[in-house]
Amino acid sequence: MKGNLTPLLSLIPVGILSYFYSLTSFLLLAIIAFCLAALLLVGIVKAFRPNLPQKWVRAPFLVAVVCVLGVLIGMLRPLDPAVVNSGGVSDKLAYAYKTDQADRMTVGAYLGLFQNNMAKRDSIRLAQVKQLYLDEQIRLPIDKFHAAFVFHHSKKSEFFEIAQKLAGEAAAVRELKGDYVVQWLARATYDRWMVSLGKPEKYGTQDKFSISVE
Known part of the structure; x- marks a missing residue:
């Protein structure tokens, strides 16, 4: 239960940061790329070592999911108006x-x-x-x-x-x-x-x- 709750809780700060700070999404994309590379490497290793602990697959997968959700949350933030017509x-x-x-x-x-x-x-x-x-x-x-x-x-x-x-x-x-x-x-x-x-x-x-x- 605790293992399933941790990714859910981590989504809260990730989502907040992504929503209020646009550059956070680019950092999350970099983490996603790293996780995908890790999953590919684990897949190769698992082909030779079938008994490799499942946590080596589960951890990068959950991190990637949280980051993807964080990016999606960031994209929900409305943009400021393109121009203003008041002022000098x-x-x-x-x-x-x-x-x-x-x-x-x-x-x-x-x-x-x-x-x-x-x-x-x-x-x-x-x-x-x-x-x-x-x-x-x-x-x-x-x-x-x-x-x-x-x-x-x-x-x-x-x-x-x-x-x-x-x-x-x-x-x-x-x-x-x-x-x-x-x-x-x-x-x-x-x-x-x-x-x-x-x-x-x-x-x-x-x-x-x-x-x-x-």
Whole structure:
């Protein structure tokens, strides 16, 4: 009885952590992978030693089950709204940047079942930031950085060009010269823009991604 109760009790803290901290799900996925590898190894050993204690199979299996349930619980957490319409320009851009990054720290962002929702949220952010850009309201260096990140996650060459312009301007400001992420974005947006035009990247920052050249 105690052996059956322990995994059930362990699901409580695992579920809580997974629900409130999105990065927990990635740790759980790593544990699941380890458990599956352990089960495969145990299966091989069991082929030569049929009398191997059952606990060597049961333990990694139960841990994997708890972790899978933890990941599923984490996916039940509702996402914050993609954008806010209150506050100033800096508030809107900072929030759009925050949710852009938060979305990409969830397991759902990498599962096909949730891809449409993530694309919709990206388009909502892009629409807001694009309008602010067209209205020439993006002036502060940090605002340019936040806006560039949203443009950077679009799918069109024209937006990559805008992202590179904004990121480059932000990276050139003295107070942001020591910020690694700002400097990286200036290079990454240039590479992504070049690749979208069918040209070679300069800084080697890009993985494969789909784009629409316009």
